[in-house]
Amino acid sequence: MSSRETAQPDPREIREAVRLLEAGRLVGLPTETVYGLAADAANDAAVRAIYAAKGRPADHPVIVHLHRRADPLRWAASLPPAARALIEAFWPGPLTLVLPRREGVAAVCAAGQSTIALRCPDHAVAQAVLEQLHGGQGGLAAPSANRFGRISPTRAEHVRAELGEAVAMVLDGGECAIGIESTIVDCSADSPRILRPGGLSAADLARVLGADPQLLQPSARPADAPRVPGALAAHYAPRTALRLREAADIDAEWPARAAAVGVLAPRGAPAGMPPRAHAHWLGLPDEPRGYAHGVYAALRALDAMGLEQIWVQRLPAQPEWDAVRDRLRRAAHGAGPGMD
Incomplete structure (x- = not known):
């Protein structure tokens, strides 16, 4: 556990968070990147409540967070070789993979797209919740816990101040160790591409994939690449x-x-x-x-x-x-x- 995180998760708080999530409520959840506004990814009504609380457009997908032992193929239709290599190297960690979505699964999280964004967070509190959610095989939709387009939260008090009663509970995991969002890589097409830079660099990914870092950069993304969080021109913004x-x-x-x-x-x-x-x-x-x-x-x-x-x-x-x-x-x- 990072020195910037708190001590071991409180079992009582973890149980209560899981109870709330399985009941369709929203919970503020720490990860190593930023705090997420979490809901049961399999509960369409709960995921829609995230969109309402954030003021998030319905066509803007959210990332599904998984336990380190969960099977991604419960959500993804396939795991291409590049995705398997990146999972082996970087999960748990600040890496989100965009994959072909399993039919009939998490359509609200995917904003209706044929792809799904998956991540395995590297934070003891997030992992403790995911370990208990639906027997460890559940997923959490968890975009950043702030109003849409505004500054992402890296402390529990940021979540409470911004979202207030829209969140049933906020788990305090200390300051986020990385402080910016995950790198998003599209593995749904023939050649992996970075759709959003983040906690892992193009050089980090290229070493695992045996690729030229320049070919992974967002500037090389095709026009028909999947929509992903944080890719709008205006985002992460203060009011000043x-x-x-x-x-x-x-x-x-x-x-x-x-x-x-x-x-x-x-x-x-x-x-x-x-x-x-x-x-x-x-x-x-x-x-x-x-x-x-x-x-x-x-x-x-x-x-x-x-x-x-x-x-x-x-x-x-x-x-x-x-x-x-x-x-x-x-x-x-x-x-x-x-x-x-």
Whole structure:
């Protein structure tokens, strides 16, 4: 278990969560990526309740989460060789596979598509719930536990603050260890493709598949690729207007705007600024994993300050930053009033 997670799951809380889920209720659930808004994936009415609670469009599919010993073929019609190799290498972990859907199964989760998105979360609390749900062979529909299009939650309090009474229970598993969503790989076609960058890089996947990382990138996805979560132009967004800016421009203009503008950057605030201004400058680690772990919580903190704008320093163009750059680009597109 990650040091960022809490101690062992409370058996009483796990039993109560399973009872609620099997009764068709919604539960806030920690994973290693972000917190999910979980429902029994086999219960169409419960899955529709997720869509209602989030304000999520009905044509936007959700991922089904499985126990580490569950059989994916209860949900998928087939497991191509590439999918089997990726499961062996990366499950449990931040990898979602899009597979041909077994006929008659989880149509609401799939938003009516002929494919299904499956993942095995690497979190002790999530696994404890899945171990008891329908004898360990059930699945949890669990998109991020926030209003649709807004910042994903990485702490239990984020879920409670945003969704309130729509959630019957929130299991507290501590801070999410990774902090951004899973990588989604389409294995329903002849050649695997990344449909959403995330916790695993193209290089990680390419090593297992014996493929060129460039051929796995989302830019290589075909026009008829399945719809997947988090692929809309506007997503992961604060209510405060967000701009992506170069470091030099931030340093030149922010001192005069420090009372009204917050900054998120992979560094600390410039020297010589008044102490009060530093409350609006949040520095994150200058390496991808550390930055990813803290980015959503930092955006939530800045969004709560009543600022006019949030300026986010543009990140390096190296492939290891792809997933975080993707989130920030979509956040900038969707930030501000009117997203709900």
